[in-house]
Amino acid sequence: MKEFLLKYGCNPNQKPAWICMADGTDLPLEILNGRPGYINFLDALNAWQLVKELKEATGLPAATSFKHVSPTSAALGLPLDQGLKRACFVEDWEGLDESPLACAYVRARGTDRLCSFGDWVALSDECDEITARLLAREVSDGVIAPGYSPEALQILKTKRKGNYNVVRIDPAYVPAAQETKQVYGVTFCQGRNDSKIDEDLLTNLVTANKDLPAEAKRDLIVALITLKYTQSNSVCFAYSGQAIGVGAGQQSRIHCTRLAGSKADTWFLRQHPKTLDLPFLPTMGRPERDNVIDSYINGNEEDVCAEGIWPNYFTTRPEPLTWEDKRSWLDGFRGVALGSDAFFPFPDNIKRARASGVGYIAQPGGSIRDDLVIAECDKHGIAMAFTGVRLFHH
Numbered sequence: 001m002k003e004f005l006l007k008y009g010c011n012p013n014q015k016p017a018w019i020c021m022a023d024g025t026d027l028p029l030e031i032l033n034g035r036p037g038y039i040n041f042l043d044a045l046n047a048w049q050l051v052k053e054l055k056e057a058t059g060l061p062a063a064t065s066f067k068h069v070s071p072t073s074a075a076l077g078l079p080l081d082q083g084l085k086r087a088c089f090v091e092d093w094e095g096l097d098e099s100p101l102a103c104a105y106v107r108a109r110g111t112d113r114l115c116s117f118g119d120w121v122a123l124s125d126e127c128d129e130i131t132a133r134l135l136a137r138e139v140s141d142g143v144i145a146p147g148y149s150p151e152a153l154q155i156l157k158t159k160r161k162g163n164y165n166v167v168r169i170d171p172a173y174v175p176a177a178q179e180t181k182q183v184y185g186v187t188f189c190q191g192r193n194d195s196k197i198d199e200d201l202l203t204n205l206v207t208a209n210k211d212l213p214a215e216a217k218r219d220l221i222v223a224l225i226t227l228k229y230t231q232s233n234s235v236c237f238a239y240s241g242q243a244i245g246v247g248a249g250q251q252s253r254i255h256c257t258r259l260a261g262s263k264a265d266t267w268f269l270r271q272h273p274k275t276l277d278l279p280f281l282p283t284m285g286r287p288e289r290d291n292v293i294d295s296y297i298n299g300n301e302e303d304v305c306a307e308g309i310w311p312n313y314f315t316t317r318p319e320p321l322t323w324e325d326k327r328s329w330l331d332g333f334r335g336v337a338l339g340s341d342a343f344f345p346f347p348d349n350i351k352r353a354r355a356s357g358v359g360y361i362a363q364p365g366g367s368i369r370d371d372l373v374i375a376e377c378d379k380h381g382i383a384m385a386f387t388g389v390r391l392f393h394h
Contacts (some may be wrong), residue, residue: 001027003291006103009038022180028173029144033157034165036142042069044144047122049170050074053126054090057198057221060241062124063104064226065116066133070234070249072115074226075107075242076218084110087270102131109300111267113290120144120165127152135159139287146171148208195394197224201387202362206374209383215240216337216360216383223339224362224391230341232392235349236290237264238337244268245356253342257349260338261356262298265330266316267359269297272329273322279315296321326336341391347376354380364390 002020009017017038021027036044043063045065050071054062061077077100085091088110096102109116121135123145131302132152135143142165143156157165179187199217201224212220223238230236230248235256237245244267247260269275270293278296280289292313295304302309303320310317338353340363350373353361365386367373377384 001030003027004031006038006041007035028116028170030168032148032166032168034142034152036165036167039068040142043067043120044122044142044167046229047071047120047337048144050225051122051124052171053197053228054222057225058218058239061101061104062106063101063124065108065111065119066122067115067119067263067340070231071226071229071243071246072119073108073111073243073246074222075104075111076222077101077104078107078241079103079154080106083271083276084176085176086276093130093134098204099128099130100328101125101128105131105134106278111242111244112246112263112288114294117287117290127156129155132197141165142167144169158289193228195228195389195391197221197228201389202385203389204386205363205383206370206386207377207382207384209378209381212383212385216335219337220339220360220362223337224387227339227341227391227393229393232341232394233234235260236339237358238339239264239335240334244336253340253345254352256340257352261352264356265326266294266297268330268333269326272325274319274321274325278318279312281315284313330357335359337362339363341393343370344373345369349373350376350380350382354382358382361385362387364388
């Protein structure tokens with residue numbers, strides 16, 4: 001297929017819209033079901049690059065959940081303990097532990113379920129039946145993978161009344177070294193970002209603490225590869241083989257860190273015993289539960305435990321999650337990894353990161369205040385590597 005006509009571009013008034021190869025060759029993908037749109041393909045192609053690189057860097061199956069051209073999370077195919085399964089609503093799934101790809105998907109989708117609502121998913125490996133069944137029950141726009149088992153494809157073709165978008169990408173496809181795009185009629189050209197992210201980037205440890213265990217290196221790689229395909233400015237927190245907080249598209253670095261840190265805190269607090277034991281009404285679906293959990297943890301739109309409000313959501317009135325509960329629980333998580341797509345200009349980022357359990361940092365370095373940032377890390381015993389590589393993505 002040399003060209004695929006889209007329904008419209010970013011918005012319904014932007015017509016006509018299509019995708020094609022500039023040199024007239026065949027597209028490196030195949031639409032197996034549905035009719036993906038312009039933003040769908042932006043998500044799909046960025047997401048595929050992310051999981052492809054994660055698989056190459058770690059040797060493990062990987063998955064990511066994308067919304068509006070940034071990942072909500074990315075994860076490796078590591079086993080889930082029972083608390084994680086409950087937090088991700090998969091405690092009753094038999095055979096989950098037998099599919100590393102399904103574990104990666106559950107982690108990626110479960111990290112920030114509010115932001116993943118209506119997402120695009122990318123899988124590094126052929127989609128198997130259990131991963132397809134997990135995909136089929138979530139609100140999602142589509143999936144891209146290098147292949148699908150016959151059983152998985154049949155399951156996905158029944159989703160959204162048969163209109164679910166399923167795309168197969170050629171895993172052997174290598175894009176041209178030069179890339180172009182147009183803005184306001186002006187053509188931009190640049191070399192494709194082919195920076196390789198691996199453990200070699202983590203050797204320049206500039207802090208007093210130079211201990212970087214294997215798990216920390218793995219999580220820093222997850223964070224950095226996630227950032228490579230996240231709209232800048234961006235900061236990513238990673239833990240246990242998955243991105244647990246992505247702060248994307250902020251003009252200020254500290255706002256990136258605060259946003260990513262608050263998402264990481266929410267992820268950890270989803271696993272708090274009080275949260276896991278919330279007595280939901282049996283009529284409430286998972287998306288509704290996600291909204292209530294977010295309010296329960298963060299106290300946003302309403303106090304869901306308040307008199308007169310709790311019966312809308314629960315069979316019995318739950319105990320509130322107090323500030324003391326939160327702080328005590330969050331203090332139990334240490335060794336969180338943090339990546340930044342550009343240097344930290346002030347030590348306030350380190351202070352905020354420490355509050356969310358960060359023990360390891362990778363960032364390019366190069367600020368005139370590097371000495372202050374290093375001193376703040378040393379104050380808390382944080383190990384920090386200067387990668388020398390900026391990862392802006394627009």
